[in-house]
Amino acid sequence: MIKKSLFLAAIISQLTISCSSDDHSETTEQPLNEEMYLCSFDLRNQIPDVHAQNNKTAKSGSTIESWTGWKTGQTIRIKFLDGDVTDHDIVKRIAVEWTKYANLKFEFVPATENADIRIAIIQGAGAWSYMGKYTNTPQQQKLPTMRLGQVSKSFNEEAARRTILHEFGHALGLYHEMKNPTSTIAWNRAKAYKYFDQYSQEEVDRQIIEKTDINRTNYSKYDPLSIMHYYIPSSITLDGIGVTAQNDLSEIDKRFIEKQYPRDLKLSLYPGERLDRNNKLSSPNDNYSLFVEVNKLKLYNYKDCKQEGEFLANIKFNNFTSTKEYLEIIGNKLLLYKGSVPRTLFEHPNPLFKIDYITLSDSGKINLISQGILQSSIEMPK
Template sequence: MNDQVKNRYCNLPKMPEREFAVPVGPMRMEAILIMAKKWVNGTVLKYAFFERDNFFTTLTDNTGNQTKVFWRGTDEEKQAVRNAFAKWKSLQIGLEFEETEDILDSIIRIGFAKGEGSWSYVGRDCWDIPKEQRTMNFGWDIVSEEDTILHEIGHAMGFPHEHQNPKAGIVWDEEAVYNSLAGPPNFWSRDKTFHNIIRKIAPDEVQGSSWDPNSIMHYPFGPNMILSPEEFQEGLSPEDGLSDRDIAWVKQFYPKLDRRTFLELKAFHSEIISLAAGGQINLEFTPDETRNFTIRTFGAMDTVMVLSEVMENESVYIAGDDDSGEDRNSVITQKLIKGKKYLINIRLYYKTSAGDTCVMVY
């Protein structure tokens, strides 16, 4: 693979920075930010490919001529993406990946618009993207570039760029970086280069206490772009595939779920939530009547709560609530059907005291 092909970089879309409506202390903020874009474990991430000719980007050149760049991909490209989802899933993680032909039913919506770069929204940011828009794009032929696909799926699962980890201690030759990215194959503006390379992500968003230069979420870099650490002045090339730490971290955030360990929740009975930050409680509820039910957490804590219905052994998302950084508790009110089985997944960001907290359905 030549250097120009190797150094085609992922271009993350910009999203607004998280703002808090109430004062949030540093420990609470760190706990919230590291989990903010992660999914509740057990989420079924449905993905779909844009197939029809009415999905495209219109590009205008310097003379005013317009060209349509279609979002559909080849059968070979789509199969390569399926294979990469299967590789992440083979790690025995709790997230599920399921292909659907219905764009409106999907969370991850994948295009193959050539020349627009490869990119993905990060984790739960996908929820905020209109259904007719892409949440992931592959801007060059990725049939033989498995690492590119694994990288973008890593973003979709909620993982940021590793080379922007402030714990890396990378000191850039900034002008060299800007000049390199301004040319082929990326042709990036200074603003885009800053956002994707030079900008350090907040320490609160970093997984772990160290830097992993072999992470699938790390770019390769050519010589004379890094001033220090000195060992990388002649270039940095992550090893192919998922690193040991990639595997450890995805298993930590999304451990394999065993439905046999789920707790049964009864109406008007409080279930104690005894979790450490990042932990998750999984509950099953089968109503004995059809009516509107309220599911609510109680206590001083930040949580995200998701309600799903079990349909043909698959959990189908119904509703969710995230109370992190707010002076309230997660609550979902929904009409539930007698005899049907529902799952309630609650993931803890932060708990302000050692006392017990709980959840109740009524």
């Protein structure tokens, strides 16, 4: 039995997301290019304990910003210290995926300008990143805050995604998922030290095995699918359960980073508006959100950290992933579009009836309001 969770570095006295659902997880082993995947020197930017003490009574929403240094909604300036345009383009294309979910913007600037994140492609060894914002004084401008390696060399999309998304996760404040306070990895320490023998035992303990103090982290349920998790072969655990390598942001990665760098809540959808890939509808208690992803309208439960329902779009005539989905109210109907092809989710029998707006209830149902009255409530299919 594996408990799932994910956590983000922050100094908080209250845990805003804390899930405890149980899950069974089977893993299979797969080969991995370790050099591309392991971070050699993560977590250099640990904050001193005195800082944590000073923030004991602060609320989570603001302390996470003060810890990581990034303010929700801000533009983070990023530059490359070396590497060529091919490397740069790969990094830009993949890294920006975090900003689909986090309310942050990435601006890539020339190497001559000041930047918050400074990426070394060639100099140094391994892949690593500081956590959160690091000093960006003029003297620091030639020193990297992240190293990625030459991603264009014998290019492999999966390996590049694994490294780039992982290191940018650290830059946004995420710890290694293995260190989640609720992780249940049954380490065989002797074998783990041997497996990670390019590092000292102290480094393996600190960066991979030891769980993070719950008073200094904000976390949700342990998530073996997180991009922040290392590949763990079953041969270095006592119970024979390993963790496969990940190349993408997991569902929990996406929803968790959304919570840490939130956009303003959208509580209603009106005729003439669309719920598309750029926004989402939230319940007033913020426990649920409704949003579109490829071919689907999805309902996510933040409290239990899981998807709770979905409607499939009508993809019979149009199943290209690039064709956009959106939810729209038209007269007496609530329609889920895939390109120009709608699927009717609700239709009032009277064609003259007008839906004024929809909301998402605190229990995750889609409420249809007309003339100030709740006319119907739709429960999403599981």
